[in-house]
Amino acid sequence: MAQKIFAFSIRKDEEPYVKEWANEHPDIDVDYTDKLLTPETAALAKGADGVVVYQQLDYTPDTLQALANEGITKMSLRNVGVDNIDMDKAKELGFEITNVPVYSPNAIAEHAAIQTARILRQTKVMDEKIAKGDLRWAPTIGHEVRDQVIGVVGTGHIGRVYMQIMEGYGAKVIAYDPFENPELKAKGYYVDNLDDLYRQATVISLHVPATKENYHMINADSIAKMRDGVTLVNCSRGALVDTDAVIKALDSGKIFGFVMDTYENEVGIFNANWEGKDFPDARLNDLIHRPNVLVTPHTAFYTTHAVRNMVIKAFDNNIELVKGEKADTPVKVG
Numbered sequence: 001m002a003q004k005i006f007a008f009s010i011r012k013d014e015e016p017y018v019k020e021w022a023n024e025h026p027d028i029d030v031d032y033t034d035k036l037l038t039p040e041t042a043a044l045a046k047g048a049d050g051v052v053v054y055q056q057l058d059y060t061p062d063t064l065q066a067l068a069n070e071g072i073t074k075m076s077l078r079n080v081g082v083d084n085i086d087m088d089k090a091k092e093l094g095f096e097i098t099n100v101p102v103y104s105p106n107a108i109a110e111h112a113a114i115q116t117a118r119i120l121r122q123t124k125v126m127d128e129k130i131a132k133g134d135l136r137w138a139p140t141i142g143h144e145v146r147d148q149v150i151g152v153v154g155t156g157h158i159g160r161v162y163m164q165i166m167e168g169y170g171a172k173v174i175a176y177d178p179f180e181n182p183e184l185k186a187k188g189y190y191v192d193n194l195d196d197l198y199r200q201a202t203v204i205s206l207h208v209p210a211t212k213e214n215y216h217m218i219n220a221d222s223i224a225k226m227r228d229g230v231t232l233v234n235c236s237r238g239a240l241v242d243t244d245a246v247i248k249a250l251d252s253g254k255i256f257g258f259v260m261d262t263y264e265n266e267v268g269i270f271n272a273n274w275e276g277k278d279f280p281d282a283r284l285n286d287l288i289h290r291p292n293v294l295v296t297p298h299t300a301f302y303t304t305h306a307v308r309n310m311v312i313k314a315f316d317n318n319i320e321l322v323k324g325e326k327a328d329t330p331v332k333v334g
């Protein structure tokens with residue numbers, strides 16, 4: 001009998017890539033649903049050898065057990081994060097899990113770069129003026145990217161691409177990372193510590209993970225070390241930023257502009273339609289309506305290129321697991 005992979009919560013924009021993978025693997029039976037994986041929906045995967053998944057909803061002990069009851073313990077995530085999986089239960093049931101740690105650094109870096117340029121040119125203010133029929137130039141004057149000192153915090157996959165794009169604009173780029181990349185080091189990008197970066201940068205862009213150590217790394221103390229009129233860009237993780245401290249600094253003018261693609265309380269708010277309903281977060285609502293704040297709902301990653309890579313890579317991983325081979329990007333279970 002042909003081996004079978006079943007995918008959960010396949011969105012419309014993912015469907016073409018599921019079909020692409022299935023066409024390229026005619027010997028494998030592929031089926032999918034748009035439903036999330038829950039204890040109730042797990043049975044949809046009946047007869048499958050592995051599942052491909054992606055959801056914010058927790059993979060609870062009950063959910064994992066329901067899959068295991070169908071004889072399925074090979075699970076491939078289409079995303080990076082595994083913190084919503086009950087790893088103790090997964091280990092107990094003998095699950096093998098994979099993720100997609102890198103799907104398109106350019107998607108996020110490009111978004112951060114676009115938003116950096118937009119905030120410097122005050123495009124939100126100009127667009128709103130134009131829409132009202134006010135076609136005057138002043139006082140909406142822009143700043144050029146090449147006149148900035150761009151401070152990049154974290155020079156991993158995404159930070160490095162952002163640096164290249166900002167250099168393309170002609171900006172001076174400096175960076176900090178406790179684990180220095182030898183190539184970047186040889187080119188002299190690194191400053192010695194974060195304080196140095198805060199002191200020099202006119203734009204600060206965060207490209208670091210949300211670890212315990214990095215929680216609220218942007219706070220009243222770190223903001224006080226920054227240059228007056230600094231622009232802050234967070235397309236990484238909401239938990240990196242003390243939002244209240246940033247709001248104070250926006251009010252005082254210390255921060256010129258704030259780009260946020262992530263927000264510390266975003267779960268349950270982003271990727272939902274609040275039109276015609278009570279907006280659930282007054283602080284976020286205020287930020288959305290400020291002329292010098294650009295909010296996007298965690299969409300930096302959301303490109304056709306990235307979505308395709310997430311789907312194809314997850315299926316590639318899953319077939320490796322199903323065939324009993326070593327998957328390319330396994331996750332430590334337990």
Ligand SMILES: NC(=O)c1ccc[n+]([C@@H]2O[C@H](COP(=O)([O-])OP(=O)(O)OC[C@H]3O[C@@H](n4cnc5c(N)ncnc54)[C@H](O)[C@@H]3O)[C@@H](O)[C@H]2O)c1
Nearest residue numbers: 154155156157158159176177179207208209235236300301
């Ligand atoms: N907005 C989105 O749609 C989106 C999508 C994917 C990833 N992200 C986020 O982007 C961030 C970066 O992703 P990546 O793929 O480049 O990760 P990566 O692991 O390749 O790089 C992260 C870098 O940060 C460095 N770092 C950690 N703590 C630091 C600190 N305190 N100061 C300076 N550097 C520090 C690490 O040494 C590493 O080099 C992650 O937080 C990820 O969650 C956001």
